Amino acid sequence: MSEITTFCHSFKKDFTPRAQNPRQPVRCWSEKDVLDGTIVDAYVIILRTRGCAWALSSGCTMCGYFNDSMLTAVSDEDLFAQFETAMQNYKGEKIVKLFTSGSFLDTSEIPAPLQHKILSTLSQNAEKISVESRPEYVTEKSLGAIQKNISLKKFEVGIGLETSNDLVREKAINKGFTFQEYKKAAALLKKHKAHVKTYVLLKPPFLTEKESLDDCIKTSKDTAPYTDLLSLNPTNIQRHTVVEYLWNRNQYRPPWLWSIVEFLQQSKSITDAFVKCDVVGGGSIRGPHNCGDCDNKVLQAIEEFSLIQNKEVFRGLSCRCQEQWRDQLDLESLSFGSLVDFTRWNP
Numbered sequence: 343m344s345e346i347t348t349f350c351h352s353f354k355k356d357f358t359p360r361a362q363n364p365r366q367p368v369r370c371w372s373e374k375d376v377l378d379g380t381i382v383d384a385y386v387i388i389l390r391t392r393g394c395a396w397a398l399s400s401g402c403t404m405c406g407y408f409n410d411s412m413l414t415a416v417s418d419e420d421l422f423a424q425f426e427t428a429m430q431n432y433k434g435e436k437i438v439k440l441f442t443s444g445s446f447l448d449t450s451e452i453p454a455p456l457q458h459k460i461l462s463t464l465s466q467n468a469e470k471i472s473v474e475s476r477p478e479y480v481t482e483k484s485l486g487a488i489q490k491n492i493s494l495k496k497f498e499v500g501i502g503l504e505t506s507n508d509l510v511r512e513k514a515i516n517k518g519f520t521f522q523e524y525k526k527a528a529a530l531l532k533k534h535k536a537h538v539k540t541y542v543l544l545k546p547p548f549l550t551e552k553e554s555l556d557d558c559i560k561t562s563k564d565t566a567p568y569t570d571l572l573s574l575n576p577t578n579i580q581r582h583t584v585v586e587y588l589w590n591r592n593q594y595r596p597p598w599l600w601s602i603v604e605f606l607q608q609s610k611s612i613t614d615a616f617v618k619c620d621v622v623g624g625g626s627i628r629g630p631h632n633c634g635d636c637d638n639k640v641l642q643a644i645e646e647f648s649l650i651q652n653k654e655v656f657r658g659l660s661c662r663c664q665e666q667w668r669d670q671l672d673l674e675s676l677s678f679g680s681l682v683d684f685t686r687w688n689p
């Protein structure tokens with residue numbers, strides 16, 4: 343095990359999961375999304391499975407999804423009961439996003455027959471079904487069986503590539519797979535007529551704001567031939583993670599909302615993929631934020647851009663804190679590591 347792998351593992355060793363009901367999903371809600379250029383309703387379901395296999399062995403530096411997982415086996419019957427509970431609030435939304443805080447295609451989380459049963463139930467109404475998976479579970483066998491058993495109108499698989507840079511992915515994120523493996527999975531998805539969504543991580547630990555922004559923009563270029571949708575995932579501080587460890591020591595600041603705006607504008611000119619960003623915890627101290635005064639209007643513009651893809655939504659956005667953000671981009675590389683978050687600095 344490398345040092346970063348051991349470090350990530352250390353956060354799970356002494357972790358006691360909260361008592362959870364194995365028949366209740368983590369959460370489900372309705373939101374806006376885009377289907378073939380039209381804004382429609384989407385229903386999001388997060389199932390509580392055993393958890394991501396990678397998180398169980400070590401996990402990624404920023405990911406606290408295991409906080410929501412059972413960490414022990416969940417029976418097929420309980421998993422289906424969760425799905426049925428979630429479906430009680432389904433109102434026929436055209437898009438269904440079905441997440442597990444891990445990999446939907448991993449049969450140790452959701453056995454193949456149950457994957458098929460759930461997908462086939464959803465395909466009766468939904469026009470697009472979106473799931474997530476690490477690339478190792480995107481196989482000829484898993485995709486072939488889905489294609490053979492279910493007639494899906496539009497099937498999308500999201501992969502958390504995070505960056506096209508193997509060194510950053512290995513050392514700063516501890517992701518456990520390579521860009522080559524992502525490309526292979528993306529090609530296989532295309533072969534099976536599925537759509538590819540790629541998650542890109544803004545501000546992993548150990549990178550400055552500028553290094554990460556440049557890395558994300560380069561990733562848009564490198565993934566352009568493989569992905570249909572590029573979803574920027576700005577880091578938020580999740581519990582029991584390396585990122586939280588650094589943040590508690592004032593050695594990490596979540597990304598600026600200005601960096602998200604910059605990424606969306608630049609990426610749109612680089613790739614033909616649909617480019618979006620769902621900001622989790624935006625404007626809060628643990629989430630991506632600006633000065634506090636402008637956060638709401640910038641978040642609103644990011645949300646709007648993510649639906650309509652028009653850079654005009656950012657025109658006229660400005661705030662005194664933009665200068666501070668620019669200074670950080672210029673000066674942080676001269677400091678030893680990431681700058682502290684002065685908005686929460688209270689010596």
Ligand code: SF4
Pocket residue numbers: 394395396397401402405406407443444476502517
């Ligand atoms: S980010 Fe994805 S692959 Fe990494 S630990 Fe979390 S769920 Fe697993």
Ligand SMILES: [Zn+2]
Pocket residue numbers: 632633634635636637661662663664
């Ligand atoms: Zn501001």
